[in-house]
Amino acid sequence: MKNSISRFIFGLFYFLAFILVLFISIFVFNPSGVSLGAIFQRLGGLFNVEQTYNNTSALFTREVVQEESAVTSVVEKVSPSVVSIVVKTYDFDIFEGPSSRESGIGTGFIVESSGLIITNSHVVEDSEGEYSVVLKDGTTYDVEEIHLDEITDIAILEITARNLPIVEFGDSDNLKVGQRAIAIGNALGKFQNTVTVGVVSGISRQIVASGGFGLPSKVYESVIQTDAALNPGNSGGPLLNSAGQVIGVNVATTAGADNISFAIPVNSVKPILEGFLKEGRIVRPYLGVYYSMITEEIARIRSLPVGAYISRVVPESPAQDAGLKRGDIIIKIQDRQLNGEQSLATALAKFKVGDKIELEVDRDGEIIRVSLTLEEVPRE
Known part of the structure; x- marks a missing residue:
């Protein structure tokens, strides 16, 4: 009887010692953060422990995918309504005679399916140039009329078309610093529908844009500041929120400073467009x-x-x-x-x-x- 009890006690001691060594091994030699349940599962399911997994990486991946999906959805929705603006200019060389050249100079976006396009007035201010717009699918239309509002730096272009896809306006009065900002434009006049993503960095900014070549400077009041990169050729393109609504018209970037760009609030554009639709011209x-x-x-x-x-x-x-x-x-x-x-x-x-x-x-x-x-x- 005593021998049986002794064998039982020694057996229990060895079993507890085994369990102790096992737990020490788990906590000392498990630097990779594998969960307890997973280790037991690898040991052959010695214990019936509910499995828990470290989902941090998976959650992070899912958030990134959702964020990227939101941006791509906006781009797919709005890109067909964004146009590149091209100008043809004529030169005369005393030896070679007259010649012409085309160059992409800016961006615009369609606001009426019959062919009204918003851009910056400084993009189309050359009265001697011949302007055209190029859609995402490559279709080209000649610009027939240009209406300028130099005070706000907004222009309305007219083309003859039907059933064009149009943008949706947002509300720039309700912007919050830190919210998503997406810019689409004709970067450097060469790369159509270039997309940059950032946030609204500030609101109600005032900037002075140099006219260059002796032209007067222009003061922009109450503009939106964003860190979405804007390049030459982006001017006149839409600044969008995460719902794909236009919240601003991209207008300028700060020379010598990274990630500082500006856009005219869309609520300053709405009355200009409404007046044009009513009067057939820009009225202020x-x-x-x-x-x-x-x-x-x-x-x-x-x-x-x-x-x-x-x-x-x-x-x-x-x-x-x-x-x-x-x-x-x-x-x-x-x-x-x-x-x-x-x-x-x-x-x-x-x-x-x-x-x-x-x-x-x-x-x-x-x-x-x-x-x-x-x-x-x-x-x-």
């Missing part, structure tokens, strides 16, 4: 004042409100008819605060000719409200 709303913006810093130093200081009122303008005076400070338009991020011109660009608006004005420290109807910019 007109207030009739000369002004300077009072920034927060100036306001603090001078004890003034932030807003647009009126330095002159144009005779026979909506501003004069409404009673605005030199020295008035426009604080708000339709309850939209004017400040460093939204100037008077930027705020007005969101309205159309004929819109009735209400201004909140500081006149010698007294707040007054002025109502007026926006008119069309007088033709010269």
Whole structure:
């Protein structure tokens, strides 16, 4: 009896020792992070342990695939609506005679199936050039009419076509820093439908673009900043959100700086297009004042409100008819605060000719409200 008990105790001791050695082996000689269940399974299923797997790598891969799928879906959806803009120019050589050459100079996108295309005005500003657009499938159309709005750097091109695929507009007023931004364009004037991906790096930026060759510089107000790379030839192309909606018109990149590019907010383009569809030409709303913006810093130093200081009122303008005076400070338009991020011109660009608006004005420290109807910019 005693011998049986002794054998049982020794057997139990050896069994426990085996288990101890096994566990030490698992935790000391398992640098690869293989799960406990997997090890037991490899040992022949000695124990019935629920298997758990380290899914970190698999989850990461799945997230990458989903992200890439989202971008490719946007590109597949929008690319047919993006066009390359080509210009033909003519030269005359005293020895070889006249010659012509074509070059890709920019990008545009289709906004009406009958053949209306949005791009930058600086892309098509050569009045002596002959312009055409090339679709993704290689189909080429001559540009028949060009309508420029040099103030916003937006142009509307007309071609004769039918059933063209169009883009969908988003809402640039609701952009968030850090959200996805996708740019499609004719990079370097050679590579059609080049795609770059980044994020919205900033909103309501103000930049000054050099005109070059003695041309005047241009100030862009309230533009979108993105780190999606833009190259020469991308100008006029769409900046898209992750839903494939246009949130901006690519316009400029900063020379000498990586990953800093800019786009005109699409909400500044919408009233231009709406006015064109109604009038058949680009019309801009007109207030009739000369002004300077009072920034927060100036306001603090001078004890003034932030807003647009009126330095002159144009005779026979909506501003004069409404009673605005030199020295008035426009604080708000339709309850939209004017400040460093939204100037008077930027705020007005969101309205159309004929819109009735209400201004909140500081006149010698007294707040007054002025109502007026926006008119069309007088033709010269």
